Every structure is written in C-alpha cells, then in structure tokens.
Amino acid sequence: MEKMDKGASARGPLSPLLFDMVMEALSRMLDVAASTGQFTGFSVIVNLRAILARFEEVSGLRINLGKSELVPIGGVPNLEALVGLLGCGQSSLPLKYLGLPLGAKFKDLSVWNPILERMERRLAGWKRMYLSKGGKVTLIKSSLSSLPTYFLSLFPLPSKVAKRMEKLQRDFLWNGIGVDPKYI
Incomplete structure (x- = not known):
C-alpha cells in the first residue's frame, strides 16, 4: 500500500x-x-x-x-x-515478508543466520575501534541485544543460536574478533 x-x-x-x-x-x-x-x-x-x-x-x-x-x-x-x-x-512459501521468513520451520536454525551474520558484521566493524571494556559492554547491550528482537516476535530462540550469540559477544568483549586472547 x-x-x-x-x-x-x-x-x-x-x-x-x-x-x-x-x-x-x-x-x-x-x-x-x-x-x-x-x-x-x-x-x-x-x-x-x-x-x-x-x-x-x-x-x-x-x-x-x-x-x-x-x-x-x-x-x-x-x-x-x-x-x-x-x-x-x-x-x-517460504518467503520473506518485512524481513521475516514466513512459512519457514520455526525450529530451523538457518532462520537465524541473517541475525548472526548481521551481528558478526557489526562486531567486525567495531573491532577496528579502540574501545574500553565499558565501551564494548555499552555497544553490546545497546546494539547487539536488540538485533534478535524482531525475529523473536515470530520464532522462539533455539538454545544453539543463543549460545552462538553469547559466544560472539563474549569473544568481542574479552578478545576482539580474529585476534589472540588478551590476558590481563
């Protein structure tokens, strides 16, 4: 319309x-x-x-x-x-409508791939910035935590996907992405 x-x-x-x-x-x-x-x-x-x-x-x-x-x-x-x-x-069906895959099997993990990819792209961009731990936490809480919200209106979050999201965030917070762990 x-x-x-x-x-x-x-x-x-x-x-x-x-x-x-x-x-x-x-x-x-x-x-x-x-x-x-x-x-x-x-x-x-x-x-x-x-x-x-x-x-x-x-x-x-x-x-x-x-x-x-x-x-x-x-x-x-x-x-x-x-x-x-x-x-x-x-x-x-299945098709995308307003960014959501309609007709997809709700337990299919591949439904969450666009969210995981978007999360990885954002984290890769942030990796280039010099950020304190507090800055990283703020970015994670304000930006990354809202990414799956729209999908959650239609699909339950599988535990494997939740663990992958947590791992991406944890690795960024403590190590950055694509770098060796930093020990403090």
Missing part, C-alpha cells in the same frame, strides 16, 4: 497506529465479504477488487497490485487464472 500524499505528516509518531487502524478496517471489510458468501468461485476476484477499490476511496491509500503477490496455501485450483485476473504476482 502506498500513501498517495507523501507529506511529512505521514511519518509522525502516530503513523503505525493509523496504519493498524486502517488495516483493521480492511480486515473487517474482508471478514464481512467472507461471512456473506462473496468469496466463492471466481467471483472472489471481482468482489475482492470491489472491496479494494472501496478501501482506496475510504482510506486514501492506493493498492499497487503490481507489487502484490498471491501466495497459495495448500492446493489452489486455477491459480494462474486467479493471478491473471487480479493482476498481481505469484509466490510460494
């Missing part, structure tokens, strides 16, 4: 709340259509397009179907025809 007016007021502190409210309205419009039987057969596309057009009128947002994708869950007959009628792309 794209805001038609890209003014500075759209980026204020109320933007996330307003977005949630507007999306709640769209969700309710779709719920009503589903409960009244408007989403059966190929009429679903016509009715969905009508709901989206009404949503655009009411909210002032424009839905860019060229950037949208239809993601089937389970077997969907005539999927290509539906994609053509709606005028959007087609994708399948």
